Amino acid sequence: MLNAKPTLKSTLKALLYLAPLLIITLLFTVWPLIHALLMSSYVRYNYFTNHVGALGWDNFVYLWHDPLFHLALRNTLWLVLVAMPVTVALALLIALGLNHIPRLARFFQTIYFLPFVTATIATGLVWNWIFRLDGGLLNVSLHHLGIAPIDWLNDPHVALLALIVVCVWQGLGFNVVLFLAGLNRIDDKYARVAQLDGANAWQRFTNVTWPLLLPMTVLIVINTAVTNFKVFDQAFALFHGAAGPGNAALTLMFYLYQKFYVDNQFTVAAASGVVLFCLVGLLTLLTYGYFRWQRRRLGGRS
Amino acid sequence: MRVFTTLLWYLLLICGATLMLLPFAWMILTSLQPAATTLTMPTNWLPRTLQWVNYQHVWQLAPFTRYWLNSLLVTTTTTLGQLFSSLLAAFAFTHLQFYGRRFLFGLLVALMLVPGELLLIPNFVTIAQLHWVNTYAALIIPWLASVFMVVTLHQAFQSQPRSLYYAAHIDGASDWQYLWHILVPTNRPIITAVAVLQVIASWNAFMWPLIMTNSDQLRTLPVGLMAFTSEQGTNYPLLMAASVCVILPLLILYLCLQKYLMLGITQSRWKGSTQ
Numbered sequence: 254m255l256n257a258k259p260t261l262k263s264t265l266k267a268l269l270y271l272a273p274l275l276i277i278t279l280l281f282t283v284w285p286l287i288h289a290l291l292m293s294s295y296v297r298y299n300y301f302t303n304h305v306g307a308l309g310w311d312n313f314v315y316l317w318h319d320p321l322f323h324l325a326l327r328n329t330l331w332l333v334l335v336a337m338p339v340t341v342a343l344a345l346l347i348a349l350g351l352n353h354i355p356r357l358a359r360f361f362q363t364i365y366f367l368p369f370v371t372a373t374i375a376t377g378l379v380w381n382w383i384f385r386l387d388g389g390l391l392n393v394s395l396h397h398l399g400i401a402p403i404d405w406l407n408d409p410h411v412a413l414l415a416l417i418v419v420c421v422w423q424g425l426g427f428n429v430v431l432f433l434a435g436l437n438r439i440d441d442k443y444a445r446v447a448q449l450d451g452a453n454a455w456q457r458f459t460n461v462t463w464p465l466l467l468p469m470t471v472l473i474v475i476n477t478a479v480t481n482f483k484v485f486d487q488a489f490a491l492f493h494g495a496a497g498p499g500n501a502a503l504t505l506m507f508y509l510y511q512k513f514y515v516d517n518q519f520t521v522a523a524a525s526g527v528v529l530f531c532l533v534g535l536l537t538l539l540t541y542g543y544f545r546w547q548r549r550r551l552g553g554r555s
Numbered sequence: 556m557r558v559f560t561t562l563l564w565y566l567l568l569i570c571g572a573t574l575m576l577l578p579f580a581w582m583i584l585t586s587l588q589p590a591a592t593t594l595t596m597p598t599n600w601l602p603r604t605l606q607w608v609n610y611q612h613v614w615q616l617a618p619f620t621r622y623w624l625n626s627l628l629v630t631t632t633t634t635l636g637q638l639f640s641s642l643l644a645a646f647a648f649t650h651l652q653f654y655g656r657r658f659l660f661g662l663l664v665a666l667m668l669v670p671g672e673l674l675l676i677p678n679f680v681t682i683a684q685l686h687w688v689n690t691y692a693a694l695i696i697p698w699l700a701s702v703f704m705v706v707t708l709h710q711a712f713q714s715q716p717r718s719l720y721y722a723a724h725i726d727g728a729s730d731w732q733y734l735w736h737i738l739v740p741t742n743r744p745i746i747t748a749v750a751v752l753q754v755i756a757s758w759n760a761f762m763w764p765l766i767m768t769n770s771d772q773l774r775t776l777p778v779g780l781m782a783f784t785s786e787q788g789t790n791y792p793l794l795m796a797a798s799v800c801v802i803l804p805l806l807i808l809y810l811c812l813q814k815y816l817m818l819g820i821t822q823s824r825w826k827g828s829t830q
Contacts, residue, residue, distance in 0.1 A: 363810070379585075382585060454560075483670060530669070
């Protein structure tokens with residue numbers, strides 16, 4: 254019990270404590286992980302009889318040649334490439350502002366965080382109503398400004414933009430909270446010393462705050478990118494269950510959902526899941542590597 | 556100069572906050588509009604007479620009471636179950652010595668990187684083979700454990716002085732008693748925090764219950780709301796009234812437990828697995 258060495262008895266006891274976690278995790282995380290990798294290689298799979306015709310790369314070859322998958326990949330990459338930087342930049346700006354006015358920071362933070370708490374499906378429906386061509390809030394406002402109405406929900410050229418707006422709106426609050434936590438961890442004295450040395454606000458930000466905030470920024474960039482890679486609920490609610498006009502808002506997750514739930518092509522869907530998983534993993538590694546390099550560079554300068 | 560920059564920040568933050576709040580305001584305003592006027596241009600943005608009757612219609616047109624109870628049941632059981640399994644596991648990893656402890660913990664941390672979406676299809680096959688499709692078991696049992704919760708609690712438990720554990724033992728407390736009478740009460744804030752995060756994830760979960768259920772009897776609120784949407788189409792006052800019903804409970808919870816939620820996010824460093 255109090256001795257440091259594990260014994261057979263203490264191991265048995267620990268296993269009892271771990272049993273609920275381990276059983277559920279093995280059955281619903283570890284096994285399906287293996288199963289997902291296996292399934293992506295099943296050829297001529299019959300789900301009802303659980304019969305596997307053969308193993309092979311056919312599902313990945315299918316994805317390679319499927320124009321819909323290409324579209325999903327392209328849409329998702331655009332979504333990540335636009336929504337992620339915008340979200341992170343806006344969140345940083347808001348967090349810096351909140352850090353500047355500590356008195357009301359709490360109040361504003363409550364507001365910015367609201368979309369994280371509320372169901373995506375419900376807020377997605379409001380955005381559908383806002384983006385509508387006839388009578389939608391956005392187009393009515395544009396009309397008052399003398400701009401011709403835009404059919405956000407039915408024009409394939411702007412539908413993805415509408416989805417990006419929703420994703421940014423939703424992801425902002427979570428990142429503001431993280432950035433604020435990062436800013437609070439930075440000791441005031443560095444900025445004050447820099448000020449004594451005659452650094453202006455912008456110089457203080459680029460030379461003091463930004464490098465010290467970098468670890469948190471890495472975390473936020475990765476997290477936001479991963480979240481945007483997996484967008485589904487927002488698109489589902491925004492376009493009332495469809496993937497946008499002409500599949501303009503078909504994300505990778507939406508593709509997976511359609512292959513799986515609508516077309517019943519389980520193995521193709523599993524393969525697309527594996528691709529998504531690899532992309533997210535690769536992106537995490539790349540971002541992490543880049544910021545490590547940055548930190549070393551910044552560290553070397555001081 | 557300083558006053559000027561502060562003013563500028565305020566202006567920016569107020570504009571931002573207005574944009575953040577706008578959809579919610581629009582949701583509530585629309586939910587009180589008379590059902591017929593909205594598809595024509597809403598010349599009056601504020602409804603002339605508040606149509607509370609919309610809310611009544613929503614509950615008559617779809618089994619929202621049932622959805623509500625389903626969501627309540629699933630959220631409560633998964634949260635309590637996760638707390639139970641995670642508290643036990645986090646305690647074992649913190650205080651018990653056993654073979655393979657480091658390996659097992661490392662494995663669990665690695666599992667956090669696996670996106671839940673990848674597991675959706677094989678899990679559906681498992682659930683189907685267990686004949687659990689369209690049952691509460693499918694909605695609850697796979698979510699009774701959370702690696703994220705274990706790791707977060709383990710972090711918190713580790714920061715507590717070990718002498719407390721030894722002192723409790725000298726006083727004759729068993730491990731079980733120590734866990735429930737000392738560890739849990741002293742770590743109440745972080746436990747509340749992870750619980751709140753799980754409540755939010757569970758209440759708002761969409762894809763899993765969508766795939767696992769196909770009858771009104773088992774639908775949770777978000778799935779029920781989408782079903783209601785496909786029936787009502789573009790009757791926005793009713794859709795918005797239904798949406799308000801879905802988000803209201805968590806809104807209240809959030810305003811009450813905001814402190815813990817922020818603690819949970821900043822302490823855990825890892826976003827909870829999205830269901």
